Amino acid sequence: MKSVSHKQQTVAEGSIVRVMVPRALPSMLDYRWCGSEPPQVGALVSIPVGRQGCHGMVVEVLETSPFQNLKNAEPLAGVPALAAITAAFYRWVARYTLSAPGDPLRAALPKAQVPPEPAKPVVYGVGQLPEKLTTQRQAVFEAAAVPATASDLAKRAGVSSCVVKRLVESGSLVPVEVDDRAEFVLDTHLAVLTEDQQHAADAIQKSVRNASFKPFLLDGVTGSGKTEVYFHVIADLLQGEVDGQALVMVPEIALTPQWLQRFEEQFGFKPVVWHANITDVQRQRAWWQVHCGEARVVVGARSALFLPFRNLKLVVVDEEHDPSYKQDEVFRYHGRDMGVALAQHWQCPAVLASATPSLETWQNAQQRKYQRLELKKRHGNNMMPPIHLVDLKAEKLEKNKFLSDSVQQEIKAALERQEQSLIFLNRRGNAPLLLCTACGYRRDCPSCDATLTVHGDKLQCHHCGLTEPWPDTCPSCHEADTWRMYGPGTRRLVHEVQEVFPDVRLAIADSDAVHTPAQQRELVRQIQEQQVDIVIGTQMMAKGHHFPNLTLAAVIDGDMGLAHGDVRAAEKTFQLLTQVAGRAGRGEKAGKVLVQTYQPEQPLFQHLKDYNRLAFYEHELALRQEWHDPPFGRQIALVVDGLDEKLVKKSAEVLAQKAPETKGIIVLGPAPAPLAKLRDRYRYRLLVKGVVPLQKYVKSWLENTPIPQKIRVVVDVDPHSYF
Numbered sequence: 001m002k003s004v005s006h007k008q009q010t011v012a013e014g015s016i017v018r019v020m021v022p023r024a025l026p027s028m029l030d031y032r033w034c035g036s037e038p039p040q041v042g043a044l045v046s047i048p049v050g051r052q053g054c055h056g057m058v059v060e061v062l063e064t065s066p067f068q069n070l071k072n073a074e075p076l077a078g079v080p081a082l083a084a085i086t087a088a089f090y091r092w093v094a095r096y097t098l099s100a101p102g103d104p105l106r107a108a109l110p111k112a113q114v115p116p117e118p119a120k121p122v123v124y125g126v127g128q129l130p131e132k133l134t135t136q137r138q139a140v141f142e143a144a145a146v147p148a149t150a151s152d153l154a155k156r157a158g159v160s161s162c163v164v165k166r167l168v169e170s171g172s173l174v175p176v177e178v179d180d181r182a183e184f185v186l187d188t189h190l191a192v193l194t195e196d197q198q199h200a201a202d203a204i205q206k207s208v209r210n211a212s213f214k215p216f217l218l219d220g221v222t223g224s225g226k227t228e229v230y231f232h233v234i235a236d237l238l239q240g241e242v243d244g245q246a247l248v249m250v251p252e253i254a255l256t257p258q259w260l261q262r263f264e265e266q267f268g269f270k271p272v273v274w275h276a277n278i279t280d281v282q283r284q285r286a287w288w289q290v291h292c293g294e295a296r297v298v299v300g301a302r303s304a305l306f307l308p309f310r311n312l313k314l315v316v317v318d319e320e321h322d323p324s325y326k327q328d329e330v331f332r333y334h335g336r337d338m339g340v341a342l343a344q345h346w347q348c349p350a351v352l353a354s355a356t357p358s359l360e361t362w363q364n365a366q367q368r369k370y371q372r373l374e375l376k377k378r379h380g381n382n383m384m385p386p387i388h389l390v391d392l393k394a395e396k397l398e399k400n401k402f403l404s405d406s407v408q409q410e411i412k413a414a415l416e417r418q419e420q421s422l423i424f425l426n427r428r429g430n431a432p433l434l435l436c437t438a439c440g441y442r443r444d445c446p447s448c449d450a451t452l453t454v455h456g457d458k459l460q461c462h463h464c465g466l467t468e469p470w471p472d473t474c475p476s477c478h479e480a481d482t483w484r485m486y487g488p489g490t491r492r493l494v495h496e497v498q499e500v501f502p503d504v505r506l507a508i509a510d511s512d513a514v515h516t517p518a519q520q521r522e523l524v525r526q527i528q529e530q531q532v533d534i535v536i537g538t539q540m541m542a543k544g545h546h547f548p549n550l551t552l553a554a555v556i557d558g559d560m561g562l563a564h565g566d567v568r569a570a571e572k573t574f575q576l577l578t579q580v581a582g583r584a585g586r587g588e589k590a591g592k593v594l595v596q597t598y599q600p601e602q603p604l605f606q607h608l609k610d611y612n613r614l615a616f617y618e619h620e621l622a623l624r625q626e627w628h629d630p631p632f633g634r635q636i637a638l639v640v641d642g643l644d645e646k647l648v649k650k651s652a653e654v655l656a657q658k659a660p661e662t663k664g665i666i667v668l669g670p671a672p673a674p675l676a677k678l679r680d681r682y683r684y685r686l687l688v689k690g691v692v693p694l695q696k697y698v699k700s701w702l703e704n705t706p707i708p709q710k711i712r713v714v715v716d717v718d719p720h721s722y723f
């Protein structure tokens with residue numbers, strides 16, 4: 001915030017507060033503190049903003065403010081302040097990501113309000129003896145010797161809730177106060193660790209106990225016991241610390257009912273869960289449980305970072321390489337990187353777990369900035385299945401078919417052995433392209449520079465969500481029945497598989513077919529109980545599941561991720577396909593993996609086939625170093641967009657001209673974005689590259705370049721998508 005000294009007014013010390021507002025405002029706001037106690041950083045306040053009010057958090061206590069006529073900030077009664085560390089972390093994240101200063105607070109309080117504290121369930125104990133003591137009443141009365149909620153008492157006594165209700169009305173059961181924080185009894189059922197695993201757990205535990213920041217790379221193939229290791233560390237923390245908290249971050253799609261069940265079985269309690277699809281009530285409860293310290297273990301997707309921890313002692317980022325950690329909308333941040341920063345703020349260890357670490361993390365481990373803990377073996381010594389490349393240049397596919405002969409033969413063999421197969425294709429829907437065979441007209445999204453994807457009898461844009469019916473006639477040549485689908489999608493594969501194997505039992509695992517936990521549980525059950533022969537799945541199937549009878553994984557389009565100008569394209573493909581390979585042959589039976597590709601000679605595929613991760617990483621790192629790409633250089637992407645194409649182009653050019661000359665920093669572009677139009681807005685990209693932190697440079701550049709009102713400049717620090 002710029003100071004405007006001639007307007008400066010002096011107010012008595014400690015009565016002005018600077019407040020972070022959970023809204024998309026360009027700055028924080030100053031208010032007059034009107035609490036009876038002195039203000040403190042982290043205090044939650046009610047403030048007028050514009051015409052409405054909202055809640056905010058005090059980040060600074062000031063002596064003076066450059067602004068006059070300050071409005072009042074009322075402390076929220078009965079709501080303890082957030083930890084000063086949380087306030088510092090929020091500020092750091094906003095500065096690092098060049099986001100609106102209130103964005104981190106907004107991630108935890110999307111409604112710009114602190115949710116009301118959920119009412120504590122009333123706990124009943126024994127009151128006066130009932131006049132008429134039926135057997136049912138007696139059972140309840142006895143059960144209430146240990147106070148519990150009405151529904152728990154009913155359950156314990158095996159009676160209906162009416163019986164309990166009547167006892168409450170007659171005063172035979174009375175509400176009692178219990179200190180529920182005191183009785184956290186840990187009842188763990190953990191595996192005995194192997195030597196490697198124990199060594200890793202010891203190293204992390206040591207730094208939990210020392211209360212020092214230390215990042216670890218927990219490196220081991222799928223099934224080597226990484227989860228087992230951090231479960232041990234968490235158990236140790238829960239035993240040793242009176243109120244220490246642990247945060248486990250997992251990619252949203254890996255946060256399955258199976259994961260939670262495993263946690264509950266091993267810990268004897270449920271963790272607090274946080275992700276985009278929990279209900280408002282769950283969100284409210286979770287926020288408060290974390291805030292009051294009752295939540296000891298939180299498992300969540302990336303935005304769990306912004307929960308109001310009280311005493312955080314451990315941050316785990318599982319599958320740390322997973323692309324979903326990068327949020328690419330509105331508030332752009334990388335969950336893994338912010339997780340490490342969170343640990344640094346709390347002075348606790350950060351454990352990044354992966355079988356295929358990101359090159360950023362790998363390089364940090366190489367440079368000894370992170371300590372690498374290696375788990376060398378798969379538990380039970382299961383071998384990774386051999387990977388075979390299917391060269392689609394040699395083995396030609398039939399027109400509009402996607403299963404090569406090799407893949408068909410292997411599926412047939414698996415069926416004969418009564419084993420299951422996974423057909424992996426990371427694209428849902430029927431086909432990515434619809435063409436008119438008479439005139440060549442291509443059905444595009446009217447709002448985006450993208451083709452519409454066929455979903456059954458509908459067409460859909462995967463960028464803006466537009467859905468329209470399949471057109472009867474071609475809008476261009478007006479012929480009927482001329483449409484033809486091109487390219488594969490999961491639904492289309494279903495037809496092909498059914499043609500080749502008419503009697504198989506098929507399941508589809510993509511986000512069109514499976515979007516609730518119940519559907520997911522059902523799918524997993526069907527596969528586990530072998531009611532399914534072939535699963536056709538997207539990345540939803542790549543993660544976490546253990547299906548002992550699934551012995552074949554066939555990747556339909558190994559080249560799919562390589563098409564766009566993404567510096568991480570090869571890395572992401574290597575990681576994803578390694579994960580898919582890990583799905584085959586996880587039980588006693590040997591597995592096999594087939595990858596269809598048009599470019600088997602690429603180092604990516606050669607190293608993948610040999611499971612030679614090190615060689616692939618060295619190859620990739622050498623390329624990145626040559627081009628000063630991450631992890632050797634830093635990047636900030638700027639996307640200039642607006643409704644008027646000419647104005648967008650002009651503004652992007654002006655912006656580029658105004659880029660200050662600085663040694664070691666270059667600005668590339670502007671160029672039309674690969675996705676040149678999105679939701680009716682035209683887009684141009686600039687890329688800032690350098691070997692030093694670039695935030696200050698970009699910030700002052702943007703502050704000193706006037707941007708037309710109708711134009712938006714979106715800033716993406718450490719971009720992971722290049723559309």
Ligand code: ADP
Nearest residue numbers: 191192193194221222223224225226227228379
């Ligand atoms: P990762 O997280 O590396 O994929 P997991 O921790 O999920 O590996 O372990 C894979 C499987 O092996 C799980 O079923 C787990 O319970 C089992 N496992 C791992 N380590 C041990 C151990 N020391 N004792 C018994 N079972 C183990």
Ligand code: ZN
Nearest residue numbers: 445448461464
């Ligand atoms: Zn669209």
